[in-house]
Amino acid sequence: MQSWRRKSLWLALSASWLLLVLLGGFSLLRLALPPRPRPRAPQGWPRWLDADLLQSFSQSGELPEDAAQPPRAPHGGSCNWGSCFDTSKCRGDGLKVFVYPAAGPISETHRKILASIEGSRFHTLSPAGACLLLLLSLDAQTGECSSMPLQWNRGRNHLVLRLHPAPCPRTFQLGQAMVAEASPTVDSFRAGFDVALPFLPEAHPLRGGAPGQLRQHSPQPGVALLALEEERGGWRTAGTNSSACPWDGRCEQDPGPGQTQRWEMLPNATFCLISGHHPQAASRFLQALQAGCIPVLLSPRWELPFSEVIDWTKAAIVADERLLLQVLAALQEMSPAQVLALRQQTQFLWDAYFSSVEKVIHTTLEVIQDRIFGTSAHPSLLWNSPPGALMALSTFSTRLPQPHPESHSAWGSGRFSALIWVGASGQPPLKLIQAVAGSQHCAQILVLWSNERPLPSRWTETAVPLTVIDGCRKVSDRFFPYSTIRTDAILSLDARSSLSTSEVDFAFVVWQSFPERMVGFLTSSHFWDEAHGGWGYTAKRTNEFSMVLTMAAFYHRYYHTLFTHSLPKALRTLADEAPTCVDVLMNFLVAAVTKLPPIKVPYAKQRQEAASLVPGGPETRPKLQAPDPNCINQIAAAFGHMPLRSSRLRLDPVLFKDPVSVQRKKYRSLEKP
């Protein structure tokens, strides 16, 4: 019994000991190593047991009460588009703009602005018929300030244009007028109502303007990463390996010789750091844009130009000045793809909207027109990708997925419409019609009859529908956007041209690869005539060309819309008066959109001519004789720059003239001597 007791006692004791050691040991261990934080599971918001029982934030009883509110009276204090602009006046023919005449002598910039509005399709002379009344707030130099105009009407439907930040003390209340101002401060800017303009230098050209300075897509290796603006004007560069504080001069002692350099002009750098505070920043910004130097804006206090439509995140970096270190690190680590995209976007934006006064003014008006149009406004994609919204009329097919010819989306049925212009000869071009109708891609033929003679009653039987449009007397009628044209591709022809079916087929297939360009058979090229100090052009056969003749060329029907609705009227009149000019004009127009040369395809007859005929014979090469230098110079002046680009190549069929059996070749008749 004793031993049993003792045994059990011992057992109990040792069990207790064991427990003590086990539990205590652990506790002691934990006590010994407490400073090391246990890997804590991240503690989040708790999962409430009664989460499902919680009430919803909106009680259903609230709804009816919510709705019983009368229509609101227009808000007094400030304006927005809905309450302060009356779009009913713009119902008829879109945006029509009346400009108040200047009272006294006007400045150069003022004159340019007036000229660019008067040359636009928006301009009207009657204030009653206008939907937007534009008031130029004079710049400080003339020392005069505008007084309240006659049709002021509390500023309703008025746009006050201020090229310099508030030059005049306000002589009148703005009322309901919109303000288009150069670099407005973010605090006074009313988004969706006011328009932010770029800060235009006095010397900004009226038209055309200097093209972007970017010569290549990617930055040159070894080029400075950063250019920094100096307070005194000018720029300074900092290399990629410089220390983290190259902008504030405090660590000036650090960079070795050659690390930083001072420049008057904008240096070749990838990024341009622009501080956001002082007013010069806005002009620096444009300077950088033109140079293809990606602007890095530090906390700008001003609204970026046309921010309503331009997606600046694609072309510039707007960063917080307080996080400079992070910004610099981010710039250094930026991927080549991002740099490439940003650089190109700066150039595109500069060329599309900023390079001239005219572009800036037209962009302003387009922005307002887009607000009026509402759903049929330019989509963001059009504003922010080449060729830009000024080159893409919203009156053309609005909001196709990608409405511009650049895009290769599935348009059309893979067929074309032939437009045959019958001019002086007055003979129905039966042979040409047969040749064109023989093409498997031909969808329809339109004959534009521009002759005093009556229409012939009989036309040849063709496989495709043939329409005759009578009464097109003017040359510019050739490029009217006829509603009967159903395809995207147009083959423009002259009754005197002669083409074979094979040539037409091949040219169309090529055009399908380059739908934004003109694809033609006969070419001419422009040149700078030193002797006369002007442009000239020649149809002589040379190793390069910059224009194709519209007497036989494929292009997108969109260019008819552009030709008719966006070209200044004076230019169309010019073409009507000097018919040889129309080729030049059309080529200028297409080149201004694409910034690329047209495309030439082989033309069998041309080779024959060269072999057998005296060059320049009037019968074989109609319209080519005596190119008129006046014409190209007038057009170049109207465009403000020379958009034509030269090409040194011709696109031939893959097996063209190759030493291989003719049977293998698809376009064998192109090779006939």
Add this chain to the structure above:
Amino acid sequence: CEEEAVCVIMCASVKYNIRGPALIPRMKTKHRIYYITLFSIVLLGLIATGMFQFWPHSIESSNDWNVEKRSVRDVPVVRLPADSPIPERGDLSCRMHTCFDVYRCGFNPKNKIKVYIYALKKYVDDFGVPVSNTISREYNELLTAISDSDYYTDDINRACLFVPSIDVLNQNTLRIKETAQALAQLARWDRGTNHLLFNMLPGGPPDYNTALDVPRDRALLAGGGFSTWTYRQGYDVSIPVYSPLSAEVDLPEKGPGPRRYFLLSSQVGLHPEYREDIEALQVKHGESVLVLDKCTNLSEGVLSVRKRCHKHQVFDYPQVLQEATFCVVLRGARLGQAVLSDVLQAGCVPVVIADSYILPFSEVLDWKRASVVVPEEKMSDVYSILQSIPQRQIEEMQRQARWFWEAYFQSIKAIALATLQIINDRIYPYAAISYEEWNDPPAVKWGSVSNPLFLPLIPPQSQGFTAIVLTYDRVESLFRVITEVSKVPSLSKLLVVWNNQNKNPPEDSLWPKIRVPLKVVRTAENKLSNRFFPYDEIETEAVLAIDDDIIMLTSDELQFGYEVWREFPDRLVGYPGRLHLWDHEMNKWKYESEWTNEVSMVLTGAAFYHKYFNYLYTYKMPGDIKNWVDAHMNCEDIAMNFLVANVTGKAVIKVTPRKKFKCPECTAIDGLSLDQTHMVERSECINKFASVFGTMPLKVVEHRADPVLYKDDFPEKLKSFPNIGSL
């Protein structure tokens, strides 16, 4: 339960102790003392252990009470004295650079803001009356979503944004002054700097302000129903009013296209004036307009929220929305309406009639693509405005509307994360999400090509090109190529990639003397992809890739090729062309090198291209293509053709007539002839690459580029490139 176990043991040992005296007296005193000491030690030890087990735990568990499931009713109560401070009213001039302390976001390495959520408390006034409902279901979901996201941090010191757990989603459920006091006593309130409040139903009767009335000083407000007067552009975030139907009702996506009703108004309790206007439309346009209202005669048990009536006809809501092309979203007392979410969910294009309303997420979302905004005074013209929209555009808007709902309206989580992303993008603009990523539906994102070299630009001729010759050990042939290429006027540098690790390149003195710099790069491994590496030595944009046995190209041909590249800098411009064909018998792609009328690839044994494609090939090649090419020692040129065509969406340009190339395809594997197996392998490559790319990016064209006067009857000496096509 660990604690419980300890307790059982302790209690047991205590019992033992009580029984002890009965047992111990029989022992000897010496033993007794011994036993008693032993027992007391054990007892003490056990007690100490027990205490130890208990104490720290109870401390910790109060710390991490939130990892366990608790009831909302048990949260700590905070009493707010009546005179505790009230924040100032919202500052209308606040911008990110004035009111936001960005330094707090300075130490986030991944360009991601860190968000801290305050612990939930219950606020009562001096009399113990609660300030508001503790938390609503939606706000709980919202905080859960933030807490589960990458933005969340539980370290208040590292946080850049603070989200109070005080629920202000609906202003009507809270007492304004006391809520403001509650905000002001938050640990890091500091005038509301970097605090984010979520509010969906602002204002209250009678005037219904469009922003939360709770004084909040500098705090950011994510509000549903901002107007232009209250919205601080670039500071506040406009968010949707969440509709509970989003979760309750499953509306499968309905394809775009014409629907039964052209215009539908489904809102109940419209103001009579508006209802009159809309009913006038119905009278005028008949069947195509449907105006619904509350049902008055529903039987018991039917949820009135889910029914709408027109006269005596009953419709299911929101299902009826799918029957309409356009749906009216009219302002009530508040500008933001939950019906907008229902309408988007149904793929119905919202017609928003609410002057000055800031649409949800308008900072990043392009509402023009998904909605029609009509001024209130134009309500009678709505029908004609809508009719002027082309059908194609309507269909796109329908798709877009549904996509907006799926991405940004669907759940509280979607709303919360979009809000944080917007704020994040403001702070780290260089890492911001692009317009396309916000707005393009996934189908468009995948389907669209954005050419990396989109700017139309003809690079200046003066820049010239860099020739890169890949070589292994054919020194003699290599030297001939170098001599030939050096005659090309626009060559600016020659780079030899020496791919042989077993042999040193010839000594400097043995290399041909040429007029441009010649550099030899030695590689670490004999890989074909070395040819496409973006070497620092490449200073020009144009690169001519050329094999060490291509000696048949004349200087005119190479110079002309460069000129063609300048006109097409975003394309591969090469000499021998190849074609891919669909083999109908085998049902797969086939490689073709015969004399064909078409071209879809050029061989990179002699091709010009932009050096950017070297970067893409080396770092951005999809899938395992790069390794596959190196492993098979073949098809690097096909891979390059795929890459360029895929990224630009454009075809190659073949230049100049066909020549007899000495087996240009067998560059790497010497001696392998142009035999069947080789062709089979290249066909395999095409099939492999097409499956990796998920599509066939190659474009077939029927043209090649020749000089303008090629083969024309024209004096040869006047031609720029006379020596072209000679064999």
